[in-house]
Amino acid sequence: MSVAPWRSHIERALENHREITYARYFQLATITRENRPANRTVVFRGFDAERDRLKVVTDLRSEKVCQIARQPWAEACWYFPRTWEQFRITGLLSLIQADNADMGLQQARQASWQELSDAARKQFAWSPEPGKPKTEEAIAPPQPSPTEPLPNFCLLLLEPVQVDYLLLRGEPQQRWLYCRGDNNDWSVQEINP
């Protein structure tokens, strides 16, 4: 499968920001049970090897897991400060747990665990449930295995169906809309900013 045409813009933006850690963060919007928007910062963990899916990781206990089960549509908003570029990536989320039927995805989950820093892995070992009132119980767990993911560790894949690319530098600004067709081919159209 060929690489989607919008990917080169993101890859170039990442290259232009390679020494800025937080340029790998984007904001991921989902919908709550009450039909309200939820929005949080996540860390981009690369593209899926076979398809143009964006990888992030999450804790099975986090609120977005329930939100996604109910409504898998999401929109990522990714702003690159140095080059004044914004990508709005609309797509479907899928959660990859340890028992995923697809062996390739199971391996991708394990590889994502192994690529995390020790500090990031340790966050999955914190015992108190995220979002619940703070308890005084010890939250200094032992360092988890660097190879074998904890059960609550999930890989989360965002499969884009539309990418709205806005280049803010210049007057007027420039904007392109990439849409995925029924045959998984991508079209692009320049649109008014």
Next chain:
Amino acid sequence: MSVAPWRSHIERALENHREITYARYFQLATITRENRPANRTVVFRGFDAERDRLKVVTDLRSEKVCQIARQPWAEACWYFPRTWEQFRITGLLSLIQADNADMGLQQARQASWQELSDAARKQFAWSPEPGKPKTEEAIAPPQPSPTEPLPNFCLLLLEPVQVDYLLLRGEPQQRWLYCRGDNNDWSVQEINP
């Protein structure tokens, strides 16, 4: 009316980032007609004088205007890179147009227009409709008046009802949830990160 307790954290973060223009940008999530999340970068234009509402500006022709009319709930996600702070601000949006019945809000809209840069004001004079296929018609409009807003210029107010404040620096991270009660008073609880 007293200032909401979470505001001091945002104001201190802004102070800590005062020379970083893009620290005043945050991502605003809304819900589309198709019940999918939409997410875009907006510019913080300050707090409302009387209440703790966040001010942004928008074009009456932008997609979010229709989304808000149907579903006014929104969540802003605001990440401050230097201090590793994230604010997730859940609230209700209201759109302030020229004909708003509240004179104070009409004046606030006009003041927001006057505070824009010339370049920002000019964006509202672009004639082609945003998001539509690019037309070749001239998009070099005359510079609009610096005092009198164009009719399509809107002030957009986000009235928070919940603020989830995450401080990522430190191990473990720290997180507080501010909730607005029925009497418009705010409570705060430390929660698990």
